[in-house]
Amino acid sequence: xxxxxxxxxxxxxxxxxxxxxxxxxxxxxxxxxxxxxxxxxxxxxxxxxxxxxxxxxxxxxxxxxxxxxxxxxxxxxxxxxxxxxxxxxxxxxxxxxxxxxxxxxxxxxxxxxxxxxxxxxxxxxxxxxxxxxxxxxxxxxxxxxxxxxxxxxxxxxxxxxxxxxxxxxxxxxxxxxxxxxxxxxxxxxxxxxxxxxxxxxxxxxxxxxxxxxxxxxxxxxxxxxxxxxxxxxxxxxxxxxxxxxxxxxxxxxxxxxxxxxxxxxxxxxxxxxxxxxxxxxxxxxxxxxxxxxxxxxxxxxxxxxxxxxxxxxxxxxxxxxxxxxx
Numbered sequence: 001x002x003x004x005x006x007x008x009x010x011x012x013x014x015x016x017x018x019x020x021x022x023x024x025x026x027x028x029x030x031x032x033x034x035x036x037x038x039x040x041x042x043x044x045x046x047x048x049x050x051x052x053x054x055x056x057x058x059x060x061x062x063x064x065x066x067x068x069x070x071x072x073x074x075x076x077x078x079x080x081x082x083x084x085x086x087x088x089x090x091x092x093x094x095x096x097x098x099x100x101x102x103x104x105x106x107x108x109x110x111x112x113x114x115x116x117x118x119x120x121x122x123x124x125x126x127x128x129x130x131x132x133x134x135x136x137x138x139x140x141x142x143x144x145x146x147x148x149x150x151x152x153x154x155x156x157x158x159x160x161x162x163x164x165x166x167x168x169x170x171x172x173x174x175x176x177x178x179x180x181x182x183x184x185x186x187x188x189x190x191x192x193x194x195x196x197x198x199x200x201x202x203x204x205x206x207x208x209x210x211x212x213x214x215x216x217x218x219x220x221x222x223x224x225x226x227x228x229x230x231x232x233x234x235x236x237x238x239x240x241x242x243x244x245x246x247x248x249x250x251x252x253x254x255x256x257x258x259x260x261x262x263x264x265x266x267x268x269x270x271x272x273x274x275x276x277x278x279x280x281x282x283x284x285x286x287x288x289x290x291x292x293x294x295x296x297x298x299x300x301x302x303x304x305x306x307x308x309x310x311x312x313x314x315x316x317x318x319x320x321x322x323x324x325x326x
Contacts, residue, residue, distance in 0.1 A: 002068060006057040015042065016049040019061070026067045027081035034063060066133060074139065075132065076113050077121035085119055088153060088305050093297065094143075094166070095120060095156040096286065098307045101278050104148045117142055120156050129158065143167055144177075147246070149261075152179070152283025153307060165297050169290065170243070176287040179238045179248055180227075180310050182280035182317075183257035184270045186234050191225040194251040198244045206264060207246040209254040220244045222251045228317050232270070233260060235317045249279060260312075280312040 010018060019031055019040060031040075038046035039062040042053070053059075069075055086098040097120065099105065105116040121140050124130040130140055143155040143166040157163035169175050197210040197217035210217055221241035228235040234257065238248050246265070252258060253265040260266065261276030271277070288294075290301040 002061045002063070004059040004061070006053045006055055006059070008055045011053060011055040013053050014049065015040070015047055015051045015053060015059075018053055019059070023061075023063070023067050024071050025069060025075060025078040026063065027079055029081045034061075039063060066131070073107055073112070076107070077118040077125060079113055080118050080122035083119040083123035083126065085123055086308075088307060093158055093162040095140075095158065096305055097154050097156060099146055099151055099154045101149050101151040105142055105145050105154060116154060117156075124158065138163075144170060144243075146283055147279075147281075149278035150281045150283065151307075151310075153177075153286045153305065154283075155286075161296060165295055169288075169294065172292070173241065174289050174291060174294075176285075176289055177240055177243075177283055178285040178287075179240070180282045180284045180313060181236050181238060181248060181252065182260040182312055183234045183236050183252055184232060184260050184267045185257035186229050187224060187226050187236060187252075187255055187257045192223075194220075194222045194224065194255060196220055196251070196254065198247065198250060200245055207244070207250045209250050218242070218244055220247050220251060222247060224252070224255075230317060233316055235313065248281060260316075280316075282307070282310045282312070284310050 004022065016031060016035060020026070020028065023031075032049060034040050035047070035049045041047065041060040042051065042057055044060065066075065066078055086100065088096040088098050090096070097116065099116050103114070103116055104111050107115050117140075121130070124140055132139060138160045141157050141163050143157055143163060146152055146154055155166055157166060166175075197213055198207050198220045199210060199214055199217040200207045219242060223239045223241065225237045226234050227237055236252070236257075238252075240247060249259055249262055249265050253262070258266040260274060260280040261271055262279040263271065263277065266279070285304065285306045287304040288300040288302065290298070294301060
């Protein structure tokens with residue numbers, strides 16, 4: 001419990017506005033709930049949210065200590081009142097979450113609060129599985145990232161050992177990630193391997209494809225298979241043998257079949273024609289291959305997980321095979 005004594009400069013303010021100003025981490029909906037539950041008292045009694053405060057009033061706040069901290073990137077998850085997650089799989093060690101397109105995974109220059117990691121941490125905090133006050137260093141963390149406008153499976157580790165193991169397995173290519181995409185054009189050949197070197201321009205945030213090694217370039221290998229073609233659009237499955245920034249988008253564009261909706265590497269006329277502003281790309285399937293020992297995660301060996309729905313598949317290839325959740 002914390003107490004505030006109202007001074008003359010704060011007198012006249014509404015109760016809810018005073019508390020909101022002094023506890024910026026407390027979500028507005030939770031603030032109103034706490035007032036209704038009388039976990040916020042004025043002079044020892046419950047009060048209404050619009051009650052005006054007087055000089056000398058004493059506020060008692062029966063609220064978790066975390067909400068009294070100053071906002072920073074490590075505690076902004078507290079401001080997420082209702083986590084919005086599409087959970088594909090969960091156990092005591094990890095979460096597999098189907099990230100929706102448009103959501104950033106971590107805070108960036110455009111978004112600080114509404115991020116995937118904040119929703120995950122808020123979810124685990126509200127389930128009482130994790131609390132930053134319990135840990136010296138570890139916080140639930142993402143093992144892989146997906147671009148803002150790409151959807152699909154993201155792995156979140158609930159503990160440090162899981163994070164270590166999954167990161168090692170990703171590094172050693174012991175996790176198979178499969179993507180679905182819609183391309184403008186029919187890939188030739190219908191299936192194959194795209195291998196080259198990718199060079200990222202950090203200033204322009206663009207990646208270039210090269211067939212020969214270039215200074216700073218990184219090897220990129222993508223396997224692809226055409227599943228269906230309708231008119232000028234093709235439904236393609238891709239599997240990454242390397243994990244580079246924009247790898248599928250750049251590689252398919254190099255093949256002459258850019259992703260529908262891709263504003264950086266795509267066909268502008270086709271994007272406008274179909275009114276697509278986000279690349280049609282989805283990390284829809286994850287296979288825990290684990291040919292080597294995975295320690296405490298050995299129980300995941302051989303398991304495969306698939307998202308329940310890929311929105312653009314139903315839109316452009318409605319008669320295709322239904323994706324089933326593992």
